[in-house]
Amino acid sequence: MASGILGLGSGQAASLNSDLIEKLKTAERKATVEPYDTKIENITKEKEVFSSIETKVSELLNAIKPFDLFVSGGVSAFEQKSATTSGDSVTFDAADVKSLKKGFTSVEVTQLAQKDVYQSNSFNSTIKDGTVDQGDLIINGETFNTNGKTYQQLADEISTKSGMNASIEQVGTDSFRLVIKSEDTGLDNALSISGQASQALGYTTDQITVNTSNHILEAKNMIAKVDGVTYDVSSNTITVDGLKITANKEGTSSINIVEDNTQVETQMQNFITKYNELVALVDGEVYNADSKLGDKSSIRDIIDQVKSKLFDSYGSSSDKSVFNYGIELDRYGSLSLDSTKFNDAVQNDMTGLKDLFLGTAEKKGLGTVLKETIDQMTFTGGTLDLYAKSMTTRETTLNTEKNKAEEALNAKYELLSLQFSSYGTIINQMESSFSGLKMLIQQSTVSN
The missing domain is CATH 3.30.70 (Alpha-Beta Plaits)
Known part of the structure; x- marks a missing residue:
C-alpha cells in the first residue's frame, strides 16, 4: 500500500525551507546581478588603464614645454644661458634669463649701503x-x-x-x-x-647736534662700478641688463654669460621618448581585443591629434618639418633622433629650429601648437576630460541598475519566503488530516 497520496504523509513541508530559497536566489543572482558586478569591475580596470594614458599624456606635455614659444618663465630650449662667476663681493641672479645679454660683466664694490x-x-x-x-x-x-x-x-x-x-x-x-x-x-x-x-x-647733544657716540651706524649708499659705470644708490641690489646684482661686501667680482645649447638634444630626445611611450601604450590598448577601454575611438583620437600636429609643416613659409632636422619615423610608428643631423642644426641653423618649433605669435611653431593641443585635451570638453566624465557616468548608471536589480531580487525572494511558509503550513495541515485518514484505512484493513 502506498504510504501517501500525492506525496502527502512524506514530510514535504520540510523541503520548502530557507536552503532551497537561497539556492534559487543564488542561481537567479548570477543571471540578474552578477553581470553588473563584472561590468563595474571592468570600469575599475578601465580607470587604471585610462590613468596610465593620462600620465603619459602629461609626461608628453612636460616634454614639449621647452619647445613652446610661450613657455613658463619665458626661456625655451633654444634660449638657455649659462654663467661662470668669480669673486664673492656680489651675488648674481636673473628673474628673466631670456633678457640677459651675453658677455663678461665686472663689478667693483667700494661701499655698501647701510641703514641709519x-x-x-x-x-x-x-x-x-x-x-x-x-x-x-x-x-x-x-x-x-x-x-x-x-x-x-x-x-x-x-x-x-x-x-x-x-x-x-x-x-x-x-x-x-x-x-x-x-x-x-x-x-x-x-x-x-x-x-x-x-x-x-642721548641722541643729540643739544637737541639738534647729533651725538656721534650714539649714532652707531650712519646711512650710506652703495657705491659700485659695473663695467666702469659708477652707481651711487640707496640699495645694495641693482639690476643691469636683466642681471640682478646684490652687493655683499667690498671687493671685485665678475660673471660671464654665454648661450647654453648643451641640453637641447637631451630635451628633444626626452620628447621623442615620451611620444613613443604614449603611442606604444595607446596602440597596445586600442588594438587589444581584451582591453578594458570602453571607447577606443576617443583614445585613438589622442594619438591622431598629436600626429597631425607633429607631421605638419611649419615656419614662416610653411617649409619646415621635423624630418628636416634629424627626427626619423620607423615602420612601426616610433620616432628616433639622428644626433649628428640635429646637433648640426643646433650649431648652424638655430634660427630654423626656432622657426620650426617656436614660431611666432602670428605663425606658431610645432612645439607651441602641440603644447596647446595637449593642453586642450585636459580642459573641460577636451578628449581626456570627456572620457573621464563618461567613465564616471557609466559607473554611476551601472551601480544604480545593479542596486535596482538587487532590490528586485531581494523583494522577490522575501515574497517567496512568505509563500513557502504559507505553503508549508497548508501542507502540514493536510498531512495532519491525512494521518487520521491513514489510521482509519489501516484499522479497516486489519478488521477485514
Missing part, C-alpha cells in the same frame, strides 16, 4: 618700566610726546610711522637702550632726530 641707526643712553630695568617724561622727540618731522609713556610704548608708537622702527634692546645684565633704525638703507632714508627728549635720551 641710533641708540639711546643706557638705562636700568627700573627706568625701563617707568615713564619717559622727557618732552617731545622729533624724528623726520614726526613728533612723539614722551610724557606719561613707557619706553616700550614710545618704541611701539615710533614703529607705526613709515620709514622708521624702534625697539628696546637689552645690552647688559641690567642695561637697556632704545634703538631707533631707518627701515631701509641709503642716504635717502637717513633719520633726523631732534627735540627736548632727543638730548635727554
